[in-house]
Amino acid sequence: MGKMNLSETEREELMSMQRSRTMAVGQVRRARLILLLDGGASRAAIMAELRCDSRFITTWQMRFNSERLAGLYGRHPGLAPRPDLAGLEARVLDYTLRRKPSDGSTHWSSRKLAAQLGMAFMTVQRIWRKHDIRPHRLDTHMVSNDPDFEAKAADVIGLYLNPPLHAVVCCVDEKTAIQALDRQDRMLPLSPGRAESHGFEYKRNGTLSLFAALNVATGEVLGKTAPRHTSAQFVAFLTEVVSAQPRGKEINVICDNVSSHKTDTVQTFLADHPKVSIHYTPTYSSWLNQVENWFARIQRDVIARGVFTSTKDLDKKLMRYIRQYNKQALPLKWKYSDPSRRIRCNSSGSTDLATH
Numbered sequence: 001m002g003k004m005n006l007s008e009t010e011r012e013e014l015m016s017m018q019r020s021r022t023m024a025v026g027q028v029r030r031a032r033l034i035l036l037l038d039g040g041a042s043r044a045a046i047m048a049e050l051r052c053d054s055r056f057i058t059t060w061q062m063r064f065n066s067e068r069l070a071g072l073y074g075r076h077p078g079l080a081p082r083p084d085l086a087g088l089e090a091r092v093l094d095y096t097l098r099r100k101p102s103d104g105s106t107h108w109s110s111r112k113l114a115a116q117l118g119m120a121f122m123t124v125q126r127i128w129r130k131h132d133i134r135p136h137r138l139d140t141h142m143v144s145n146d147p148d149f150e151a152k153a154a155d156v157i158g159l160y161l162n163p164p165l166h167a168v169v170c171c172v173d174e175k176t177a178i179q180a181l182d183r184q185d186r187m188l189p190l191s192p193g194r195a196e197s198h199g200f201e202y203k204r205n206g207t208l209s210l211f212a213a214l215n216v217a218t219g220e221v222l223g224k225t226a227p228r229h230t231s232a233q234f235v236a237f238l239t240e241v242v243s244a245q246p247r248g249k250e251i252n253v254i255c256d257n258v259s260s261h262k263t264d265t266v267q268t269f270l271a272d273h274p275k276v277s278i279h280y281t282p283t284y285s286s287w288l289n290q291v292e293n294w295f296a297r298i299q300r301d302v303i304a305r306g307v308f309t310s311t312k313d314l315d316k317k318l319m320r321y322i323r324q325y326n327k328q329a330l331p332l333k334w335k336y337s338d339p340s341r342r343i344r345c346n347s348s349g350s351t352d353l354a355t356h
Contacts, residue, residue, distance in 0.1 A: 004038040004064065011038075013069055030060050030072045037061060091117060092127045096135060107135040146282035155279055156254055156288050160216060160334075167250035169216040170241060171291035174229045175299075178318075180205040180308035187307070198305070206311040210298075210318055211237040213253075214291040219329035221294060223322040225315045231263040238269060242276060253278045256286040290332050298322075 006014070017023060017031035029050060036046050037057075046057055063071035095116065096108055105112070110128065114121035128134065146152065163169045185199025209229040213222045222244055226233040238253065245251060255261050257280040270276060281288045302321050308314040 003040055004034055004061075006034075006038050010069060011035075017072075027072065033057065033060055034064050034072070088119070088123070089127050089130075092124055093131065093133075096128070096133055109136070142284045144282050144284045146285070149282040149285070152280060152282040153285065153288060156281055159252055159254065159279060160290070163216065164250065164252065167252060168245055169252045169254065170222075171214040171216060171289050172238070172241065172253050172255045173212065173286070173289055173291045173295070174226075174234070174237075175210040175212070175295050176229045177207045178210060178303055178314065179207050180311045180314040181306075182309050183307055196305070198307075205308060205314075208311050208314055208318075209233070210295075212291050212294065212322075213237070213241045214294050216290060217331060219331040220326045221291075221322055221329065223319065225318060227311075229260060231260040231265045234260055235265050235269045238266075238273075238276065242273060248275060251276045254281065254289055255279075256281050256289060257283065293332055297325075 014031045014035050017027060018035065020028060029052075033046065033050060033052075033056075036049065041049075043054060043057055047053065050056075060072065092113065095113055100106070101108060101112055101116070110121045110124040114124045117124075159169045182203045182205055183199045184201040184203055187199070188194070188197040190196040208225045208227065211224045211226060211229075211233070214220075215222075222241060224237050224240060226237075241253070242251060253276060255278060260266075261278070261280070266278075270278065286292055298318070298321060302317060306314075306317060308317065
């Protein structure tokens with residue numbers, strides 16, 4: 001019987017641990033220690049063979065004597081070293097926001113940045129998601145340079161929020177050069193697992209301009225097509241807007257400041273119709289005109305994927321959409337999707353706002 005009073009089962013287990021190639025190094029080292037102690041090896045010999053100190057021998061000898069094999073397992077096993085997460089995030093953000101790929105690419109992909117920094121691409125993706133960074137996305141913006149931006153914007157927004165009593169507020173604009181495109185190849189219809197497909201080749205059958213006036217209070221739209229968008233056509237459409245309202249009704253028209261809206265013909269019309277007043281949106285700020293929202297709808301619903309055999313066919317389909325839309329029209333309700341992007345003053349003290 002050795003000095004550690006090992007049973008046959010304990011000896012076999014310790015020998016198995018000593019031979020193991022998968023067990024943790026610390027476990028193997030402790031098993032060797034107990035076998036050496038049981039064999040009568042001196043402390044000096046054990047310290048030389050295991051490269052340990054006397055405290056290591058005493059600690060695990062006492063642990064084995066009190067708990068036997070169970071005492072050789074660490075009570076508080078150490079965790080794998082964790083990377084500096086804050087530093088890792090800082091490196092990823094620095095490369096993403098301030099540097100460009102060396103291969104000439106305009107932006108980083110997660111795999112390209114991961115290869116650059118020597119990490120898993122999923123780590124890059126997690127950091128991007130955490131900070132809401134999407135390098136693959138690209139938005140466009142237009143900054144208004146109108147020195148009277150604040151006053152003009154307040155005038156238009158005031159009409160939306162507090163319209164004059166017993167008056168009509170209409171947003172007027174024209175969608176120009178709508179092409180009547182006819183596809184030369186037959187359309188492949190929508191089916192399970194396959195999107196609707198249009199032939200690449202098309203035939204141009206002319207263009208039309210669509211004038212539209214959106215009633216802010218009701219959401220209803222008055223529309224008219226014309227071969228061109230001239231000042232005369234704009235005035236003719238304003239005449240229709242006036243005719244659609246009760247006689248003597250005050251009408252406030254919101255429109256952008258394109259040149260065709262400011263000609264002598266328009267001024268003559270306003271002089272002949274004192275109940276009509278025009279409120280111009282600031283430069284590069286047509287997004288303040290609610291009818292632009294409606295133009296986006298008709299573009300998506302009718303124009304983008306439409307097939308038109310002629311300008312007459314285009315006119316018929318546009319007018320049919322307007323009639324159906326007016327049956328269930330509702331006023332627009334705007335709200336800030338991101339309050340941090342409200343209108344604010346820039347560093348020079350003037351007011352501007354980038355539109356998206």
